Amino acid sequence: MSSKFTMGAIDFSYYAVTIAVVLLSAYGLEHFYRHSDKFSVWLNSSVKTGNLKKLSVSPVKNESEQVKERSPWDEKTWWADEGLFRLENRAIFSKSWLFLTHASRFHKPGDYRTFEIGGFSILLILGKDHQLRAFHNICRHRAYTITKKESGSTIVLGCRYHGWSYDTKGKLIKAPEFDGVEGFDKELNGLWEIKTEVRAGMVFINLEAGTAGQKFELNEKESILKRWRVKDMSYSEEWKVESNLNWKFLAEYFNLDESGDALSSSSLSSYLHSWFQTRQATVGLCPATIATKLPSGELVTLRSIPKSAAITSIECNLYTTNEKDRKLQKKVEQFKEELQAEIKRLEQLQQAAIQSGSDENDVDIKEFQDSAARESNQAALKSHIEAERKLGAKIYPAARNQSFSDIGKADDDLCRHLEQTASAGGLCDAKAQRQLDW
Helix, strand or coil: CHHHHHHHHHHHHHHHHHHHHHHHHHHCHHHHHHHCHHHHHHHHHHHHHCCCCCCCCCCCCCHHHHHHHHCCCCHHHHHHCHHHHHHHHHHHHCCCEEEEEEHHHCCCCCEEEEEEECCEEEEEEECCCCCEEEEECECCCCCCECCCCCEEECCCEECCCCCCEECCCCCEEECCCCCCCCCCCHHHCCCCEEEEEEECCEEEEECCCCCCCCCCCCCHHHHHHHHCCHHHCEEEEEEEEEECCCHHHHHHHHCECCCCCECCCCHHHHHHHHHHCCCCCEEEEECCEEEEECCCCCEEEEEEEECCCCCEEEEEEEEECCCCCHHHHHHHHHHHHHHHHHHHHHHHHHHHHHHHCCCCCCHHHHHHHCCHHHHHHHHHHHHHHHHHHHHCCCCCCCCCCCCCCHHHHHHHHHHHHHHCCHHHCCCCCHHHCCCCCC
16 A cells, blocks of 8 residues: 555656646746745655655755856845845955044044944044044943943943943943952953044044054045145034935945045036036045035035945035035035935936846946946955855954953853843843943
């Protein structure tokens, strides 16, 4: 009986395969593979169980795997793939020099601002020595956020989780319960500092850990900023535009390469120039930022802040040498509305590019594909992929390693255990007394 059943199963399997072949002929092999997941699962299962021993087939890949196999840089992957976006955080944003803001936004010691880049929270603060320093915005004890505010002023940065405190240079000045603990060194537990440079009043950072990495050079761009007297300007206004755009789409629209060089043919540069009736006065400050000088002397910066593969926030800032006149203010207000409309147009263009793919007849899309920005960013990504391949693991250039003494580790493990125990009464979780936790 079991023999007949087995033979019957084999006969049924071959009939099913015959029907499937007919379907493949009718609808096309590629289309059928893309949309017949159930058939793929059944077919692979049959091969594994021995029902189709005479049939040799390769496992059918899902659509995303097929896309990556054909080309890792096709339009859909390039502008919409979350895996590629995570790679970009490691390969570009974690080790490139990035523009943050203008130094005029910090007036007195203790003034600080926070930023989010590549999944990292960054704290930029003016020290008592009037030097700007950037730090990872996390406490060295339990990696709790030091401040959740966008801006503020304090000469003591206190973590409201367990009370660790730091000065404006990032030095640990208070660590409750750790004074006198053998092996604990305050000097080794300050905030993690991020490489910071201030040129012509513009503040740049590089998240890459250690002393190695790219040397910061603005070259002729620094001369341009000095000629524009950017250092003497003051912050005037900021606004943000949220977009359903990939940050690289904007970089290619800006025509910025990985080093931040902007070409005179940049679409957005032309757009800004036509709006403010200025000459070709635009420089790229990093892979995702441009600065444009207005004919009346003001400076406009547009900084792309990637949130995901599909969402980018565009931060716009206006810097002036004096008070804005009413005529300029009116024009800025009009520009805000027009920029919002331009972003909507770009969203439609990106969506069309993703759907149509590499259409050589589409002039707008071809302009993006041939940009210096794409060539430069692809080179950076390929280099990082090769480094990870050789290592056999992902490389996180901005990662920092936490260190504990034996007693410090025991304290950390105890806190972690107590937090997970509802009956602990919140001994290590300061929320219970509302004294420490933000």
